Amino acid sequence: MSAQDVQDWIGKQVAGNDVVLFMKGTKxxxxxxxxxxxxxxxxxxxxxxxxINVLEDMSVREGVKAYSNWPTIPQLYVKGEFIGGCDIVxxxxxAGELQQLLTAKGIAHNKQTLTA
Amino acid sequence: xxMAAEDIARMIKERFPDAEIRIEDLAGDGNxxxxxxxxxxxxxxxxxxxxxxxxxxLKGNMGGVLHALALKTATP
Numbered sequence: 001m002s003a004q005d006v007q008d009w010i011g012k013q014v015a016g017n018d019v020v021l022f023m024k025g026t027k028x029x030x031x032x033x034x035x036x037x038x039x040x041x042x043x044x045x046x047x048x049x050x051x052i053n054v055l056e057d058m059s060v061r062e063g064v065k066a067y068s069n070w071p072t073i074p075q076l077y078v079k080g081e082f083i084g085g086c087d088i089v090x091x092x093x094x095a096g097e098l099q100q101l102l103t104a105k106g107i108a109h110n111k112q113t114l115t116a
Numbered sequence: 117x118x119m120a121a122e123d124i125a126r127m128i129k130e131r132f133p134d135a136e137i138r139i140e141d142l143a144g145d146g147n148x149x150x151x152x153x154x155x156x157x158x159x160x161x162x163x164x165x166x167x168x169x170x171x172x173x174l175k176g177n178m179g180g181v182l183h184a185l186a187l188k189t190a191t192p
Contacts, residue, residue, distance in 0.1 A: 034184075065179065069168060070164075070167075070168065070171075071171050071176075071178040071179030071180075072178065072179045082164060083164075084163060084164050084167070085167075086186075087167070087186055087187050087188065088163045088164065088167065091163070091188070092163075
């Protein structure tokens with residue numbers, strides 16, 4: 001795939017799925033602690049999301065960084081919008097902002113708040 | 117591989133002269149840091165924009181030689 005094809009493919013994934021997580025590994029078998037944290041937060045909230053394992057394709061791994069002008073993986077997208085990486089998602093979850101965002105975007109999730 | 121904490125702080129300071137910067141070497145290996153950057157420059161920006169500004173100041177090192185930088189940004 002050309003670089004432009006990769007950008008188009010990423011755009012399709014992000015547009016065609018309400019919640020997309022570009023991560024190292026899969027939601028059931030994360031291969032990086034940062035990716036694992038975000039996958040766990042989404043699973044904790046009961047959010048149905050599409051996981052894309054960037055380790056399977058180097059062009060996607062690099063392409064998604066260009067797509068969002070964001071240098072690291074994981075990357076979370078909700079309804080086509082780039083939400084952030086691990087630090088931002090965790091911060092938003094702990095503040096209850098991620099749950100608010102999901103509600104505002106009409107994404108089904110558990111209403112429970114932070115639990116130890 | 118890795119970067120010295122002073123180099124990270126210096127690059128951020130160059131871009132945000134007013135910033136209060138705290139950098140913690142989490143594992144003592146020069147590779148896993150937590151940084152807090154507090155600057156007026158972040159006012160009115162989204163979290164993503166704030167972090168992009170810091171990554172930009174690090175000139176491509178983030179995600180490259182700098183694998184793990186847990187970042188927290190705020191305004192004074």
